[in-house]
Amino acid sequence: xxxxxxxxxxxxxxxxxxxxxxxxxxxxxxxxxxxxxxxxxxxxxxxxxxxxxxxxxxxxxxxxxxxxxxxxxxxxxxxxxxxxxxxxxxxxxxxxxxxxxxxxxxxxxxxxxxxxxxxxxxxxxxxxxxxxxxxxxxxxxxxxxxxxxxxxxxxxxxxxxxxxxxxxxx
Numbered sequence: 027x028x029x030x031x032x033x034x035x036x037x038x039x040x041x042x043x044x045x046x047x048x049x050x051x052x053x054x055x056x057x058x059x060x061x062x063x064x065x066x067x068x069x070x071x072x073x074x075x076x077x078x079x080x081x082x083x084x085x086x087x088x089x090x091x092x093x094x095x096x097x098x099x100x101x102x103x104x105x106x107x108x109x110x111x112x113x114x115x116x117x118x119x120x121x122x123x124x125x126x127x128x129x130x131x132x133x134x135x136x137x138x139x140x141x142x143x144x145x146x147x148x149x150x151x152x153x154x155x156x157x158x159x160x161x162x163x164x165x166x167x168x169x170x171x172x173x174x175x176x177x178x179x180x181x182x183x184x185x186x187x188x189x190x191x192x193x194x195x196x
Contacts, residue, residue: 050097051079054089063173064088066163073156074147078106129192132156134164134174135185142175144187153189160187 051068054060060083068082075082080098083089098105130153133141144160147153164172164184171178 047101049079050101050103051083053097054083059093060088061173062170066173070145070156070159070163073159074145074152081106130156131190131192132160133188133190134160134179135188136179136183137185138183141188141190142177142179144174150189157187157189 051060051065055062055065064083064086065079068079068086071077071082071086072079077085080094080103084091084094095105127149129146129148130150131143132145132147132153133143135141145156147156160174163174164179164181164187166172171180173179
């Protein structure tokens with residue numbers, strides 16, 4: 027009994043390497059029009075709201091809408107369609123009984139007891155995701171102090187990142 031190897035399957039592959047391009051907001055940082063702290067805040071806002079980073083940058087007034095439109099055109103990105111306005115559905119007995127999602131504040135606790143707000147969101151799942159994003163920002167090994175709540179934070183003074191429900195005492 028002899029074993030035979032299966033016939034090779036032909037694979038079509040391009041001889042040219044695929045061009046990788048950084049996201050459009052990276053160009054804004056490289057041009058000095060957007061700081062890394064602003065970009066980090068825009069990504070935190072994206073986790074909270076689900077909006078695109080470029081839209082958040084415009085909403086916050088950091089970059090003009092015209093400049094973002096040019097950047098989108100250069101990258102071949104279509105602007106998102108404005109949300110359709112819909113009439114609110116009549117509440118049913120089942121939906122009336124569902125309590126609204128709890129609002130959370132994500133705060134950085136320092137050794138001196140200060141709490142610095144890093145973001146706010148609704149729902150424990152979104153709060154956990156935002157908390158992970160804040161921890162990722164705080165643990166970067168780039169040698170720069172993280173910027174949150176309008177101040178630079180010495181990494182050695184950070185005790186924890188807290189997910190605080192709206193009704194809790196700080």
